[in-house]
Amino acid sequence: MTTALLRTSGELHARAREGRRAVVMTMGALHEGHATLIRTAREIAGPDGEVVVTVFVNPLQFGKGEDLDRYPRTLEADLKLAEQSGADAVFAPSVDEVYPGGEPQVRISAGPMGERLEGASRPGHFDGMLTVVAKLLHLTRPDIALYGQKDAQQLALIRRMVRDLNFGVEIVGVPTVREDDGLALSSRNRYLSPQERRTALALSQALFAGLDRHAAQEALRARAREVPATRARAEALSAIGESRAAADAHAVAKAVPGGPSAVRAAARLVLDEAARLNPPLQLDYLALVAPSDFTEVADDFTGEAVLAVAARVGTTRLIDNIPLTFGTFGAAS
Numbered sequence: 001m002t003t004a005l006l007r008t009s010g011e012l013h014a015r016a017r018e019g020r021r022a023v024v025m026t027m028g029a030l031h032e033g034h035a036t037l038i039r040t041a042r043e044i045a046g047p048d049g050e051v052v053v054t055v056f057v058n059p060l061q062f063g064k065g066e067d068l069d070r071y072p073r074t075l076e077a078d079l080k081l082a083e084q085s086g087a088d089a090v091f092a093p094s095v096d097e098v099y100p101g102g103e104p105q106v107r108i109s110a111g112p113m114g115e116r117l118e119g120a121s122r123p124g125h126f127d128g129m130l131t132v133v134a135k136l137l138h139l140t141r142p143d144i145a146l147y148g149q150k151d152a153q154q155l156a157l158i159r160r161m162v163r164d165l166n167f168g169v170e171i172v173g174v175p176t177v178r179e180d181d182g183l184a185l186s187s188r189n190r191y192l193s194p195q196e197r198r199t200a201l202a203l204s205q206a207l208f209a210g211l212d213r214h215a216a217q218e219a220l221r222a223r224a225r226e227v228p229a230t231r232a233r234a235e236a237l238s239a240i241g242e243s244r245a246a247a248d249a250h251a252v253a254k255a256v257p258g259g260p261s262a263v264r265a266a267a268r269l270v271l272d273e274a275a276r277l278n279p280p281l282q283l284d285y286l287a288l289v290a291p292s293d294f295t296e297v298a299d300d301f302t303g304e305a306v307l308a309v310a311a312r313v314g315t316t317r318l319i320d321n322i323p324l325t326f327g328t329f330g331a332a333s
Helices: 009-013 032-045 075-085 125-140 152-164 187-191 194-226 230-239 249-254 260-274
Strands: 004-006 021-026 050-055 089-091 144-148 170-174 281-289 303-313 316-326
Touching: 009 089, 009 125, 021 032, 021 125, 032 050, 032 075, 032 144, 032 170, 050 075, 050 125, 075 089, 125 152, 144 152, 152 170, 152 303, 187 316, 194 260, 194 281, 194 303, 194 316, 260 281, 260 303
Parallel strands: 004 089, 021 050, 021 144, 050 089, 144 170
Antiparallel strands: 281 303, 303 316
């Protein structure tokens, strides 16, 4: 199969179409994370469907001083990876094709959720992101659109826009793809020197430290609930290494499930240590939020949450996150 390279929406609309169309939106510089999205799209679309990969570096998503000019543009390599991963077409429009009248005067507003975390660090970023996603959804007319969970806030906002504005498209989130050392795959990883990369590993290490702390606390509560007698419960807790908790098993059994504060503290400890490395990690934010609106969760929170981090290493800004579930034994990962 040869993957077609299309430059205009007219070329895309002229293609014969039978099954469902699945779209993967990218800014190019494709890597294995994108390949996973494309392969997942291929599976969902099936042999009779069509997979379209968009490659467009959206200027509206870059604020003053950000890396629009140096953002990697590797269309030839992108086309090859898309073809190997099962894409039928790559839609790589020009800026004039997407914004024929220049920068649009009417844009999508991300609302309050778009002003938190990434939005607070990059004002206007999510307005620009949602505007181009809305335009690309109209230009490509998909049945399904797939996005990576690494950009968790972006995914949440796209889902909200599609629901609030009645877009007739199914949104699918695909789990984060990581390199062997745990670093989340990103087109910006190529900016890191070897020393910077070692520091950057603290992002994923912090998230997994929070995950481990959460799992230990959930296991502790589950064990406490299983043993009815206070003395027996204390012995059970002591047996799994929680001697302090065993001193007051009843209090532990009544404690908040999973302890959001403890999860944050475990992750921050790793980040604080990374701030003393050379080069240092410069933390932007560490947050444990509800995926519905990206507000911080309280210590009595139950349900799905996202532990998210953003930081700079040298001149490169990186983000990462991991999902957690509070109130039930175990954690999503």
